[in-house]
Amino acid sequence: MNDVPDDRAKYLLGQPKDLSVNQKFRLILRLLRADFPANVPIKVRRLTSEAIKRKIFGWCSMVNSDGPKAKRYFLITINKSCSWSQQFDTILHEWAHALTWNEVEQGKDHSDLFARAYGKLYRVYIED
Numbered sequence: 001m002n003d004v005p006d007d008r009a010k011y012l013l014g015q016p017k018d019l020s021v022n023q024k025f026r027l028i029l030r031l032l033r034a035d036f037p038a039n040v041p042i043k044v045r046r047l048t049s050e051a052i053k054r055k056i057f058g059w060c061s062m063v064n065s066d067g068p069k070a071k072r073y074f075l076i077t078i079n080k081s082c083s084w085s086q087q088f089d090t091i092l093h094e095w096a097h098a099l100t101w102n103e104v105e106q107g108k109d110h111s112d113l114f115a116r117a118y119g120k121l122y123r124v125y126i127e128d
Contacts, residue, residue, distance in 0.1 A: 008035070008124045021084050028091060028125070036121065038098045041073040044091070046080035057082055057090040060097040074098040092121040 008031065015027065029044055040062075058078040065071045076094040078087050096118035097109060104111045 009127055012125060021080075021087070024084060025078075025087065025091075028088060031125070032091070032095050032121075035124065036095065036099060038074065039102070040098075041071075042076060042095070042098050043073055044076045044078065046078045046087070048079065048081045057086055058094050060094040060101075062101060074101065088125075092125060093118055096121055 012028070012031075015024070019027070025046065033042070043063075056079065058076065060074055060076045063071075063073050063075050065073075076091065076098065078090055078094070080087065082090070096114055099117045100111070100114045104113055
């Protein structure tokens with residue numbers, strides 16, 4: 001994984017307190033894409049209805065689109081009815097899945113490799 005500036009957590013804490021959840025979400029996505037790019041594009045959406053039905057904070061899936069411009073990408077879905085801190089933690093968790101997707105055994109998505117990736121994201125963006 002990339003070397004990232006040590007002050008990311010302080011940078012996030014230094015943002016204006018009146019940022020909306022949407023603004024905070026766009027900011028963290030911009031930082032994640034710059035600091036931890038994946039080998040396959042990552043798209044992110046925030047939903048309420050589907051996520052609530054599934055009773056989870058979010059999930060990551062691989063999408064293989066059809067057609068003449070077929071593309072492969074990760075789709076991270078976040079339950080936007082959750083608090084900002086839950087959404088923030090969930091985007092880091094799901095981003096770690098996207099980063100390690102091709103390197104873990106199917107069915108072992110919370111492997112040691114995933115734990116290391118998630119731990120690095122957590123340390124960069126949350127610990128100060």
